[in-house]
Amino acid sequence: MIPSLLSGLNPEQRAAVTLPEQSALILAGAGSGKTRVLTTRIAWLISSGQASPQNILAVTFTNKAAKEMLTRLSAMLPPSTMLRTGINTRGMWIGTFHGLCNRMLRAHHREANLPQTFQILDSADQLSAIKRLMKAMNVDDEKYPPREVQFFISGNKEEGLRASEVEAFDPYTRRKVEIFAEYDAQCQREGVVDFAELLLRCYELLSRNQQLREHYQARFKHILVDEFQDTNKLQYQWLKLLAGVAENRKRLPLPNPLPGGEGATVSLRDDFSTSALFAVGDDDQSIYAFRGANVGNMQELLRDFHVQNVIKLEQNYRSHGNILNAANALIQHNRSRLGKNLWTAEHQGEALRVYEAPTDTEEARFIVEEVRQLNREGVRLSGMAVLYRSNAQSRVLEHALVSAGVSYRVYGGLRFFERQEIKHALAYLRLMQNTDDDNALLRIINFPTRGIGARSIEQLQESAKINSTTLWDAAARAGGKVAAFVGLVESMRSTCRELPLHPQGVGRGVPGASGSTLPLPEIMDHVLQHSGLIAHYQNETGAKQREAQERLENLNELINAATLFVHENEDDSLTAFLTHAALEAGEHQAGDSDDALHLMTVHAAKGLEFDAVFITGLEEGLFPHQNSKMTDGGLDEERRLMYVAITRARRRLYLTFAQSRMLHGQVDYSLVSSFLRELPDELLHWITPRIAARNPFTASFAPQRDAPVAAPVPRPASSSGWHAGQRVFHQKFGEGVVLDIKGGGADGQVQVNFKRAGTKWLALEYAKLEPL
DNA sequence: AAAAAACGCTTTTTT
DNA sequence: AGCGTTTTTT
Numbered sequence: 001m002i003p004s005l006l007s008g009l010n011p012e013q014r015a016a017v018t019l020p021e022q023s024a025l026i027l028a029g030a031g032s033g034k035t036r037v038l039t040t041r042i043a044w045l046i047s048s049g050q051a052s053p054q055n056i057l058a059v060t061f062t063n064k065a066a067k068e069m070l071t072r073l074s075a076m077l078p079p080s081t082m083l084r085t086g087i088n089t090r091g092m093w094i095g096t097f098h099g100l101c102n103r104m105l106r107a108h109h110r111e112a113n114l115p116q117t118f119q120i121l122d123s124a125d126q127l128s129a130i131k132r133l134m135k136a137m138n139v140d141d142e143k144y145p146p147r148e149v150q151f152f153i154s155g156n157k158e159e160g161l162r163a164s165e166v167e168a169f170d171p172y173t174r175r176k177v178e179i180f181a182e183y184d185a186q187c188q189r190e191g192v193v194d195f196a197e198l199l200l201r202c203y204e205l206l207s208r209n210q211q212l213r214e215h216y217q218a219r220f221k222h223i224l225v226d227e228f229q230d231t232n233k234l235q236y237q238w239l240k241l242l243a244g245v246a247e248n249r250k251r252l253p254l255p256n257p258l259p260g261g262e263g264a265t266v267s268l269r270d271d272f273s274t275s276a277l278f279a280v281g282d283d284d285q286s287i288y289a290f291r292g293a294n295v296g297n298m299q300e301l302l303r304d305f306h307v308q309n310v311i312k313l314e315q316n317y318r319s320h321g322n323i324l325n326a327a328n329a330l331i332q333h334n335r336s337r338l339g340k341n342l343w344t345a346e347h348q349g350e351a352l353r354v355y356e357a358p359t360d361t362e363e364a365r366f367i368v369e370e371v372r373q374l375n376r377e378g379v380r381l382s383g384m385a386v387l388y389r390s391n392a393q394s395r396v397l398e399h400a401l402v403s404a405g406v407s408y409r410v411y412g413g414l415r416f417f418e419r420q421e422i423k424h425a426l427a428y429l430r431l432m433q434n435t436d437d438d439n440a441l442l443r444i445i446n447f448p449t450r451g452i453g454a455r456s457i458e459q460l461q462e463s464a465k466i467n468s469t470t471l472w473d474a475a476a477r478a479g480g481k482v483a484a485f486v487g488l489v490e491s492m493r494s495t496c497r498e499l500p501l502h503p504q505g506v507g508r509g510v511p512g513a514s515g516s517t518l519p520l521p522e523i524m525d526h527v528l529q530h531s532g533l534i535a536h537y538q539n540e541t542g543a544k545q546r547e548a549q550e551r552l553e554n555l556n557e558l559i560n561a562a563t564l565f566v567h568e569n570e571d572d573s574l575t576a577f578l579t580h581a582a583l584e585a586g587e588h589q590a591g592d593s594d595d596a597l598h599l600m601t602v603h604a605a606k607g608l609e610f611d612a613v614f615i616t617g618l619e620e621g622l623f624p625h626q627n628s629k630m631t632d633g634g635l636d637e638e639r640r641l642m643y644v645a646i647t648r649a650r651r652r653l654y655l656t657f658a659q660s661r662m663l664h665g666q667v668d669y670s671l672v673s674s675f676l677r678e679l680p681d682e683l684l685h686w687i688t689p690r691i692a693a694r695n696p697f698t699a700s701f702a703p704q705r706d707a708p709v710a711a712p713v714p715r716p717a718s719s720s721g722w723h724a725g726q727r728v729f730h731q732k733f734g735e736g737v738v739l740d741i742k743g744g745g746a747d748g749q750v751q752v753n754f755k756r757a758g759t760k761w762l763a764l765e766y767a768k769l770e771p772l
Numbered sequence: 773a774a775a776a777a778a779c780g781c782t783t784t785t786t787t
Numbered sequence: 788a789g790c791g792t793t794t795t796t797t
Binding site: 451 | 773774782783786
Binding site for chain 2: 789
């Protein structure tokens, strides 16, 4: 049985899977069988009797990854085994950091000082809560942009800091700290937690409650972490705490000298942690530094856990040689890597195809053509992916795909549970369940409109403030239309009867709330009908009718989602569903079975693979993104992103870019991405003429001149010898592209986007621009 | 109070 | 360009 688990693994993979019960770091390159190693490790621990499912805690970054791990595990631990030894996957805890923390907080909500039915704020909810608070505090939102405050709060929480712990040396920061503190107080009053709070609260729960901490430390002897390079400081602290590592060396120096003195022979693991941490990651695929991921955790891990076992998985099973070589060549431009080079036993395969389009529309058209051609040649649509840096780029692609009749699916972007109509519907449910949720109340008190205007709402807020109660309590004391609203929610609540507060056991799934509750889909249906949401959209006419129709379909889909949820989950309570909606906003997708082309951002593509991949918009300023150049190490992160993109492809890879692109409502002209230039020439096959070898004056997009032979150095003293989109060279600033021209003649100016120096206005008279 | 129009702001990536 | 917010109109 065990041999069969290990068969087919290469020596390194096998070594990783069968490591002794110690902490380890597995440096797993793209396509090196990372997930396989992780799941096989778990299966091996269990089937060799070293651990029972209860001893396993596995952390992933996406719900999708968690699900896949579970699926693979059930396949690895055959049913017969499961029956004979009573093994199933139930005892394991597998999920995202947020999911696992949520689970712990629900189980110990009392100890964590939370209502059992606490709600989770997504980023948008959080932002509106902050805006509301700032208004109440009379904070100038010009001086303190709510987005920045949100970033400040979440950023600090992800560093493990509460407002009281943030160091503020200037008045500006001090004010933000005040808002931070007030915000937390407001969340506490309203019984809601944001994403970062889930983690921080769980961390604090474990660190303050010795009994609980020891319970979980004793239980989870094996902690396995996927995508370890993406963990932030707080997540790492959480892992250390759970694994029984002294969480803060500064305050809590390491374990007392061992009995027997320095040379005592006690196993290392017992010294530094109570559990074995098995971390799998790839520093080259760290692409979430922008939201606090700390690659440095890999180094810390080696130290804190005294890791002796570092195993590199460098054999790639996914891509052809040329693709890997390109990836390797690119990533070598990054400094401070742990060092790793992928290789493959596969043949070189074909060269990477490079295409330069005059416009983004043309780029899209080309891609669609190639997709169709490949499809005719037998490549399934679902085996191909079009990747882009930012979501905004999908529009043009979608347009081209629609007109060509190619079926496609966009991943990410506007998520199902983030649509307005869905959030409205969920807000009713949230309010019914937790009347303290002011966010939810404000969202729906006048939607659909029921004659409660800004004035009345202000009065409610006043009254709530004076009596220091929630808005709901204030509303309950009001009369007129507000009273009618309160009555409406009350009546919906009593019909659905989610009232009984069912106790939740430690670490156990919660069965649906006793028989007194209406089934979830019926609750949903009832609320949609009686809240007036359905009627509201049905009554929509004119220009908005189409949109309303779509919203109605989405609301209908919400009922389907609830039905599906009830079927798939043991805990089918309303709370569980609302949690699902907040934590897995992107999971719900209809029509999974169709063969459709994949459209997604590069970020979203991590962990996936395709026969053919298109990396689009390879333009300086877009990919690498302009903003990345402002931040330290930003360009390196962009390069890792490109590395991720390249390594998604199995057999064929297209790299495309456009000279001009409609972005934010105006046409942008950019140079080709520097990443493209970092790839070795011999790996590239230019479908359009290669840039470096081309004479710009003969290229299709170059200015058409009447006398191309004359004037080798055109001094544009005369009117517009320049046009937007033209490539130029400047003595000091180097290469650039003309963006705009102001005036003609001697005092004319041109705006140029320089590759190195950014965008500048130059006087034509002095700037000796040369065409390129 | 609701709808329409004007304004202006952003717009990288996401659990 | 699209979206959310604010102002104006009905």
